Amino acid sequence: MKLTSKIFNSHPKTDGDFFLGIKNILGFKPKDIEIYKKAFLHRSVNKKDPEGNPMNYERLEFLGDSMLGTIISKHLYNEVPEGDEGYLTKMRSKVVSRKHLNELGKDLNLLRFVESRIPKSHFGENIHGNVFEALVGAIYLDRGYTYCEKFINERVIEPYVDIEQLEGKVISYKSLVIEWCQKQKKSFNYHVYEDTGNDELKHFAVKLTIGDRIMAKARATSKKKAEEKASKRAYFALQNKIENQ
């Protein structure tokens, strides 16, 4: 059947385009571009190397996952001298959580490089984080530790690792609100929609309804942030309500 053998490839058409795309993301030149191609090769393509070994991003993902953990560990070790082993372990697992890595891969739009026989719409969320890890593995093999650390600093640590925020994420207002609704047997609904307005960055707006009442509205650069903001507002509104009852 023709359809099943089709490769769903938004991989830039020429090697030159792929090289430039990767170089843009890395902030430095790849040496061996073939390693990076492997980092975006889905197992469905069923490619083999000249020795007959399967070629896909999964082995690189294994390697990248490990290196990512190490560099985050070193960062946390240096940044939080008062944190013990348990604290460091907990913080690292927050930074390298599946959810977080998926966000990262999505922000870099890595899916555009993925070569696969499965339509991309059929992939789950994890494809984003998986190829991000594979990319880290590719950098490690291609350019060594120092470049790998530089990449992780620029792409993960600087934009995403805010230790105070990570510590503060312990309390999610959204989960507090949901818990309250379930206890009170109230329905709730988070209605999220794009609302970029005049901003350069994409923005999201959210409307939180509890029962038949709009409890809070909020706006932020990510869905999650917007939901959290609205939840916080609703949470305090509900507390006031309870105290005044």
Place this chain on the structure above:
Amino acid sequence: MKLTSKIFNSHPKTDGDFFLGIKNILGFKPKDIEIYKKAFLHRSVNKKDPEGNPMNYERLEFLGDSMLGTIISKHLYNEVPEGDEGYLTKMRSKVVSRKHLNELGKDLNLLRFVESRIPKSHFGENIHGNVFEALVGAIYLDRGYTYCEKFINERVIEPYVDIEQLEGKVISYKSLVIEWCQKQKKSFNYHVYEDTGNDELKHFAVKLTIGDRIMAKARATSKKKAEEKASKRAYFALQNKIENQ
């Protein structure tokens, strides 16, 4: 009570001795010896840094554990191109198993450096592996990735990582020899001693006696490897003997 405040410290008496001891194990010079001191500081000593943060080996252990995993991952990635992600994960966990790391720490006699308020005889087995990991963390911080990789290559990968043996394809010759002795009701003895000679790296020699006969001698960078080498020699000597009977 005087006893409880005593520090059980076989830590070499002078800084110079400690420096030399560490240098011998590393195979290169430490830059900041204070980091290595921390790698052997047990929490029972209850030491604090000038900012009041607890000082002990546990944070370095966290860091070393991660780096060790990464370097083993890279080695396995390169050595076993046919192994998929699941295989690599399984093999890595065999190499960095608690049992394995404890053996490593024991072979290097790291316990002699440990500073603690608990008598060393009260520690469990895991102290050996824990301070080994802390030492890896200290090297990473002090001398960076390249030295850390060199150390792990020399101290872990070369003497301990035999992929066929890890896969279970090659059985342990030592266990074959012991089994034979037990069947034949012969006594056996592995006499292991340090025999560094002119080598920079510490070496171990082993003399395997079966009954009253010296069956084999061998020399290697770890006790286990030396025993395995001697056992292999004895095993083949015994096979010839049996065939010629």
